[in-house]
Amino acid sequence: MSGKRTPERVNDFTLKLANVNGTGSASANGLLMKGFFRMGIPVSGKNYFPSNIQGLPTWYEIRVSREGYRARSGTVDLMVAMNAQTYAQDLAGVSPGGYLLYDSTWPRSHALAREDVTVLGAPFAQLCNEAFDGVRTRILMKNMVYVGTLAALLDIDMKVVEQLAKDNFGKKPGLVEANMKAIQLGWDYAKANFECPLPFRVEAMDATGGMVMMDGNTTAGLGCVYAGATVGAWYPITPSTSLMDAYRSFCARFRADPETRERRYCVVQAEDELAAIGMVLGASWAGARAFTPTSGPGISLMSEFIGYGYFTEIPAVIFDVQRVGPSTGLPTRTQQGDITLAAYASHGDTRHPVLFPADPTECFDMAVQAFDLAERLQTPVFVLSDLDIGMNDWLCRAPSWDDSYVPDRGKVLSVAELERIEKFRRYADPDGDGIPWRSLPGVHPKGAYFTRGSGHSEAAGYTEDAGEYERLMERLKRKFAGAAALVPAPVLQRADKKASLGLISVGSCDDAVAEARDQLRAEGIRSDYLRIRAFPFNDDVQAFLDEHERIFIIEQNRDGQLRTLLINECRVDGRRLESILHYDGLPMAAAPLVAAVRERLKQGAAA
Amino acid sequence: MTYIAKPKVAYAGLTHNALGLSRRDYEGALSTLCAGCGHDSVTAAIVQACWELSLPPHRMVKLSGIGCSSKTPAYFVSQAHGINTVHGRMPSVATGAAAANRNLRYLGVSGDGDSLSIGLGQFCHAMRRNVRMLYIIENNGVYGLTKGQFSASADIGSKAKKGEINMQPPIDPVLTALAAGATFVARSFSGDKAQLVPLIKAGLAHEGFALIDVLSPCVTFNDHEDSTKSYAFTRQFYHPAVHTDFVPPAEEIRAGYEQGDAMEVELHDGSHLALRKVETEYDPTNRDAAFVKIHERMQAGEWLTGLLYVETGREDMHALNKTVAEPLATLPFKDLCPGAATLERTLARYR
Numbered sequence: 001m002s003g004k005r006t007p008e009r010v011n012d013f014t015l016k017l018a019n020v021n022g023t024g025s026a027s028a029n030g031l032l033m034k035g036f037f038r039m040g041i042p043v044s045g046k047n048y049f050p051s052n053i054q055g056l057p058t059w060y061e062i063r064v065s066r067e068g069y070r071a072r073s074g075t076v077d078l079m080v081a082m083n084a085q086t087y088a089q090d091l092a093g094v095s096p097g098g099y100l101l102y103d104s105t106w107p108r109s110h111a112l113a114r115e116d117v118t119v120l121g122a123p124f125a126q127l128c129n130e131a132f133d134g135v136r137t138r139i140l141m142k143n144m145v146y147v148g149t150l151a152a153l154l155d156i157d158m159k160v161v162e163q164l165a166k167d168n169f170g171k172k173p174g175l176v177e178a179n180m181k182a183i184q185l186g187w188d189y190a191k192a193n194f195e196c197p198l199p200f201r202v203e204a205m206d207a208t209g210g211m212v213m214m215d216g217n218t219t220a221g222l223g224c225v226y227a228g229a230t231v232g233a234w235y236p237i238t239p240s241t242s243l244m245d246a247y248r249s250f251c252a253r254f255r256a257d258p259e260t261r262e263r264r265y266c267v268v269q270a271e272d273e274l275a276a277i278g279m280v281l282g283a284s285w286a287g288a289r290a291f292t293p294t295s296g297p298g299i300s301l302m303s304e305f306i307g308y309g310y311f312t313e314i315p316a317v318i319f320d321v322q323r324v325g326p327s328t329g330l331p332t333r334t335q336q337g338d339i340t341l342a343a344y345a346s347h348g349d350t351r352h353p354v355l356f357p358a359d360p361t362e363c364f365d366m367a368v369q370a371f372d373l374a375e376r377l378q379t380p381v382f383v384l385s386d387l388d389i390g391m392n393d394w395l396c397r398a399p400s401w402d403d404s405y406v407p408d409r410g411k412v413l414s415v416a417e418l419e420r421i422e423k424f425r426r427y428a429d430p431d432g433d434g435i436p437w438r439s440l441p442g443v444h445p446k447g448a449y450f451t452r453g454s455g456h457s458e459a460a461g462y463t464e465d466a467g468e469y470e471r472l473m474e475r476l477k478r479k480f481a482g483a484a485a486l487v488p489a490p491v492l493q494r495a496d497k498k499a500s501l502g503l504i505s506v507g508s509c510d511d512a513v514a515e516a517r518d519q520l521r522a523e524g525i526r527s528d529y530l531r532i533r534a535f536p537f538n539d540d541v542q543a544f545l546d547e548h549e550r551i552f553i554i555e556q557n558r559d560g561q562l563r564t565l566l567i568n569e570c571r572v573d574g575r576r577l578e579s580i581l582h583y584d585g586l587p588m589a590a591a592p593l594v595a596a597v598r599e600r601l602k603q604g605a606a607a
Numbered sequence: 608m609t610y611i612a613k614p615k616v617a618y619a620g621l622t623h624n625a626l627g628l629s630r631r632d633y634e635g636a637l638s639t640l641c642a643g644c645g646h647d648s649v650t651a652a653i654v655q656a657c658w659e660l661s662l663p664p665h666r667m668v669k670l671s672g673i674g675c676s677s678k679t680p681a682y683f684v685s686q687a688h689g690i691n692t693v694h695g696r697m698p699s700v701a702t703g704a705a706a707a708n709r710n711l712r713y714l715g716v717s718g719d720g721d722s723l724s725i726g727l728g729q730f731c732h733a734m735r736r737n738v739r740m741l742y743i744i745e746n747n748g749v750y751g752l753t754k755g756q757f758s759a760s761a762d763i764g765s766k767a768k769k770g771e772i773n774m775q776p777p778i779d780p781v782l783t784a785l786a787a788g789a790t791f792v793a794r795s796f797s798g799d800k801a802q803l804v805p806l807i808k809a810g811l812a813h814e815g816f817a818l819i820d821v822l823s824p825c826v827t828f829n830d831h832e833d834s835t836k837s838y839a840f841t842r843q844f845y846h847p848a849v850h851t852d853f854v855p856p857a858e859e860i861r862a863g864y865e866q867g868d869a870m871e872v873e874l875h876d877g878s879h880l881a882l883r884k885v886e887t888e889y890d891p892t893n894r895d896a897a898f899v900k901i902h903e904r905m906q907a908g909e910w911l912t913g914l915l916y917v918e919t920g921r922e923d924m925h926a927l928n929k930t931v932a933e934p935l936a937t938l939p940f941k942d943l944c945p946g947a948a949t950l951e952r953t954l955a956r957y958r
Binding site: 226230231250253261262274277278280283399401406441447448450451 | 664665666668680681685686687688689691692693696698699700701702703704705707708710711728729731732925928929930931932934935936937938940942943944945947949950954956958
């Protein structure tokens with residue numbers, strides 16, 4: 001090979017696996033990723049899958065990073081091209097100096113070869129056909145054969161691989177044996193035919209202590225269990241479905257009576273998203289902690305009820321695991337396209353608290369915070385995750401729990417309190433914080449009132465009175481303003497010296513921004529970084545806007561929705577806020593961000 | 608304004624139920640519907656039924672969607688929580704509330720527009736889930752609040768007040784309910800309180816979704832000569848198929864029905880329904896036969912009324928979910944949160 005050789009690199013490369021969906025590659029790829037993790041090496045995985053069950057191309061990208069960078073690298077050092085259909089595209093996607101490994105049972109002509117890419121062929125299908133019987137087994141085992149080959153090429157610890165095979169298939173000893181046999185086949189072939197290891201390889205580290213590999217839908221579902229949510233209503237939609245799956249399976253373990261199997265939870269699969277949010281509001285109104293997971297199209301459908309919840313002051317927790325819009329969009333790709341939608345969903349003057357987790361650990365924490373906020377504020381609260389956070393396995397700090405936690409159920413009148421009061425006024429503001437007291441059905445006759453989405457007086461009677469309507473709207477505005485002090489504060493990271501450049505970002509952009517800041521600093525470009533974690537914005541956000549001459553707002557949508565929200569909600573000249581946007585549906589990488597910042601700074605101040 | 612406090616006037620001779628409450632205690636705000644509206648009669652029947660059942664008012668929940676019918680929960684049982692939801696979506700709110708607190712009695716009032724047009728999906732799915740609630744449709748074939756458009760229950764040939772003739776076939780709530788698997792399906796007429804009150808009592812006692820479609824004429828927009836939902840038309844073509852008597856638990860069923868015409872149905876709480884068949888060949892426990900009979904008579908322009916289908920023993924939403932007996936809304940937090948030690952163990956598989 002005459003291509004440029006990659007200089008030797010340890011624990012710093014990207015591996016991409018091109019597969020056909022429905023062939024069982026996910027468990028092989030997961031095993032690889034977990035292998036790096038168990039060797040103590042920081043790793044992240046991104047799954048690019050089609051909206052399809054079987055037969056279409058799917059890719060899995062694993063970035064190994066000793067620095068702990070979790071963002072997409074945007075490069076490919078080793079492509080495992082297991083899908084003949086996308087071979088040309090996959091070969092083209094390899095970074096200069098990289099490698100491509102493919103199934104040479106059907107050898108490729110050299111016509112497609114690239115000078116700067118080393119092509120390695122291993123006859124995976126042939127090895128499987130000789131060693132295993134049955135079509136399905138051969139298809140599945142082919143994945144494990146390439147795991148073995150990669151273990152040899154990258155120096156993955158075979159003891160770790162074997163333990164993982166036992167963990168994964170331990171319930172069926174025959175399967176462990178078969179999988180290990182396949183892995184060994186691939187390993188042996190590589191050792192006999194290739195120069196192992198490659199110039200980039202792994203080496204055990206100790207950098208994953210206290211960490212787990214989890215996706216954000218699983219942690220959010222777990223958070224709902226820990227928050228004490230008892231009613232979940234939903235309509236299946238990618239990429240949020242696995243959140244309810246997780247909630248349900250954790251509940252089956254922790255909330256079912258061991259003897260009677262009676263459940264301390266109720267999950268209702270609704271007929272559509274309109275019904276799902278209706279059920280959540282009904283359950284919250286009746287005193288349960290209730291939630292619904294959905295994605296953008298679901299929020300569009302729920303909007304009428306969200307406004308109803310805002311106006312009638314009923315708690316609700318809505319997880320929006322964002323995907324690419326508009327319309328059906330790209331259902332299996334990631335985006336942050338629902339920021340303004342969530343903030344202002346529904347007709348009339350409405351606004352809603354929105355929490356923005358940046359990784360699965362925060363999904364867990366914010367799930368719990370969302371229920372506290374929804375009940376404290378008596379209003380629907382959004383947790384705005386996205387497909388990248390929700391469905392990809394992230395290396396993240398293990399969620400933790402404090403047993404002294406007491407849920408904030410907000411201002412709910414007890415039997416004794418209802419006994420004492422002369423007349424219950426549901427929508428009065430006796431405490432001056434804009435938050436009224438509520439009563440739950442079935443508790444006391446004096447707590448009875450009529451909830452209505454039409455104009456209502458402080459005593460919850462119907463009214464079309466101009467003054468009463470205005471007072472109600474002003475109180476709701478006050479209540480929302482007060483929420484700024486209750487929601488999670490933004491995270492501020494300052495440059496080592498005073499910086500005039502500010503970066504503001506949100507959610508799953510965080511890792512790319514952090515990595516980009518490191519690179520920019522190495523080039524002498526200092527920046528302060530504010531990661532927004534909630535709407536409404538608190539005073540720290542205003543201070544950051546005031547403090548910096550020039551601010552780049554980094555987000556994953558076309559129209560700069562976070563920027564729009566900042567301009568609308570803060571005191572700032574929009575000309576000082578410049579968007580850096582990424583919205584092609586793939587998770588954000590640091591390199592294009594570094595280039596964009598560099599370029600903008602070169603151009604000088606914005607017009 | 609639809610919220611006018613109604614003075615509670617106690618007069619001598621006012622009778623009290625087992626809770627020591629009079630009918631007045633089951634009333635609500637003053638109705639603001641048009642004078643003569645059928646819906647007000649339904650409200651009166653609800654008040655009567657709840658009083659007779661001695662339901663603790665605050666253990667009831669009243670729900671509705673949007674429309675004239677949906678205003679009425681404000682007019683009965685003022686000591687019960689009420690919720691006026693969005694148009695056509697009351698069933699989902701009822702489902703959620705019932706999921707959270709299974710020990711309250713849920714009474715939903717809807718209309719033909721609310722249930723058969725905008726809310727048809729939710730109406731069907733609440734029946735399919737067998738959510739325990741009484742669901743009353745006040746059916747007048749017309750949109751009253753928006754001044755007289757046809758609803759989905761308008762009959763072919765029915766003439767609107769402004770002269771337009773409806774040519775689309777109606778969606779009949781009773782046939783729809785039978786098709787969707789409802790376990791209690793009744794039809795009545797706002798002008799027949801004697802029939803309606805026992806049906807409401809039976810529906811509130813039913814362990815599952817109970818539908819009563821009440822023909823309830825709109826005096827303002829659909830009570831004219833060419834209407835098929837007018838008082839005159841309904842009275843003329845209205846045929847009770849089954850008379851229902853509701854017998855509370857521990858009370859004897861009075862004898863006196865003619866052999867072959869009487870049926871007894873025991874409900875979950877120990878109460879009984881004594882069904883007297885006006886049409887001797889009608890079997891209210893046979894879904895298929897009921898469907899055929901009701902449909903046949905509709906084709907002939909007649910309304911069969913009474914408890915047209917009843918099925919006891921079918922699992923409701925909570926039985927299917929295996930929910931604990933105590934309401935989810937009142938479970939103590941310690942029974943819900945698995946705690947730090949369990950979290951640590953749970954996370955092991957993600958390491």
